[in-house]
Amino acid sequence: xxxxxxxxxxxxxxxxxxxxxxxxxxxxxxxxxxxxxxxxxxxxxxxxxxxxxxxxxxxxxxxxxxxxxxxxxxxxxxxxxxxxxxxxxxxxxxxxxxxxxxxxxxxxxxxxxxxxxxxxxxxxxxxxxxxxxxxxxxxxxxxxxxxxxxxxxxxxxxxxxxxxxxxxxxxxxxxxxxxxxxxxxxxxxxxxxxxxxxxxxxxxxxxxxxxxxxxxxxxxxxxxxxxxxxxxxxxxxxxxxxxxxxxxxxxxxxxxxx
Ligand code: MF3
Ligand code: CO
Numbered sequence: 001x002x003x004x005x006x007x008x009x010x011x012x013x014x015x016x017x018x019x020x021x022x023x024x025x026x027x028x029x030x031x032x033x034x035x036x037x038x039x040x041x042x043x044x045x046x047x048x049x050x051x052x053x054x055x056x057x058x059x060x061x062x063x064x065x066x067x068x069x070x071x072x073x074x075x076x077x078x079x080x081x082x083x084x085x086x087x088x089x090x091x092x093x094x095x096x097x098x099x100x101x102x103x104x105x106x107x108x109x110x111x112x113x114x115x116x117x118x119x120x121x122x123x124x125x126x127x128x129x130x131x132x133x134x135x136x137x138x139x140x141x142x143x144x145x146x147x148x149x150x151x152x153x154x155x156x157x158x159x160x161x162x163x164x165x166x167x168x169x170x171x172x173x174x175x176x177x178x179x180x181x182x183x184x185x186x187x188x189x190x191x192x193x194x195x196x197x198x199x200x201x202x203x204x205x206x207x208x209x210x211x212x213x214x215x216x217x218x219x220x221x222x223x224x225x226x227x228x229x230x231x232x233x234x235x236x237x238x239x240x241x242x243x244x245x246x247x248x249x250x251x252x253x254x255x256x257x258x
Contacts, residue, residue, distance in 0.1 A: 002123050006186040007178055009204035014111065015245050015252075018180070018206060020107035021058075022254030025115055028052040030257060036119055038095050040078035040244035045191045048086035049104050050074045059184040061105040061112050068226035069118065076103040076116075082232045083220060083237040084174060086114075099132065101239045105183055107235035112183045114208040128236050129213055131168065135238035137168075138162040138191075138209035138211040142243050143188050146209070146251040156193025159211050162174035163191070169218035170211065174229065175251055179208040179243050201246045206254065 010018065028049040035048035039226035046244050053060060053074060058093040060074035071087075075115030077099040078086030079094065086101070094100055103116035118132050141162040147157040172192035187199045191211050214220075233239045 006182070007199070007205065008180045008185055009202060010206055010245070011204065015204070015206070017109050018111045018243070018245065018254050021111050021113035022105050022115070023257055024052070024056050024058060024108055024147065025104055025106035025113035026157045026255050026257040028104050028106065028117060029102060029117060032104065033117065033119055036100055036121060037050065038122055040094050041090050042079065042086065042088040042094070042100070044090040045077050045100065046073050046075045046137040047076065049102065050069065056108070056249060058106050058108050065183070071227065073105065077101070078103075078228065078239070079236065079250050080236050081234045082223075083171065083214070083229045083231060084239055085223055085227045085229050087227055094121045095126055099124055099236055099238065103241065110181055111152060112179050112181070113243050113255050114179050114183055114240050114241060115243060116210060118238040118240060128223060129214070130238050131213060131236060131238050134163060134166045134168050135211050135213040136240045138213065139209060139240040139242060142209045142211065143242065143251050143253065145202060146207065146244050146246050148171070148201060148203050148246060148248060151180055151196060152187050152189055152198030152201070153193040154195050156190045156194045156198070159209070160192040163213055169216065171214060171220060172218060173220055174212055176207060176209045176241070179206050183242060203246055205246045206243060208241055208243045210239060212239045
């Protein structure tokens with residue numbers, strides 16, 4: 001089945017449920033963020049998020065997600081060159097100057113929320129701080145294009161242009177995606193594209209936009225654990241993600257606490 005066939009339009013009621021999923025997911029990510037400090041392990045960061053999911057009696061769609069082997073955790077915690085899909089581990093300790101990406105999903109009443117951020121551990125180098133700012137800015141630039149009758153290519157191109165005009169690179173191998181009853185629905189939303197091309201956005205579409213940004217070469221490799229994706233050149237990478245609804249009154253970010 002092609003990605004384009006798996007697009008689902010959500011009703012107002014369904015969007016309200018997705019907003020609830022997004023709030024819980026945001027609370028889990030906030031707890032993960034609060035657990036980030038020098039000496040903490042990536043397993044500690046995962047545990048902080050998991051505690052929130054447990055409090056609400058919900059689970060993460062990441063856990064047991066099919067891949068080379070079922071994904072073993074509720075979150076992905078990726079450090080420095082690791083871009084996405086880092087597996088939390090007790091042995092992986094954060095230190096001052098690192099950056100850490102946390103990606104978390106929530107299933108609430110049958111609907112999925114999916115979001116991620118990258119944060120510094122203490123003070124980081126200025127070019128790395130800028131990498132984080134540009135990636136977050138690219139997410140906002142993409143969200144602003146998520147309007148009725150715009151096309152997927154408008155969103156993709158806005159992200160690409162925001163990043164490349166600042167001298168950084170977008171990933172090609174991984175994309176944003178529709179989100180709803182399944183974590184991955186259509187449409188696929190790359191972080192690069194051509195304005196005016198691709199599917200027309202309609203009210204009730206919900207999309208997880210997720211710019212993944214590299215500093216120099218836009219190439220990735222999968223590490224020996226078969227899940228973790230890292231920059232091929234070993235340079236730091238960043239990832240920000242929100243689940244966002246297209247509505248008649250503009251884009252609505254679902255994955256915030258407020
Ligand atoms: N946010 C990621 C995505 O959209 C999370 C998937 S990780 C996995 O694909 F473990 F579930 F695969
Ligand atoms: Co996602």
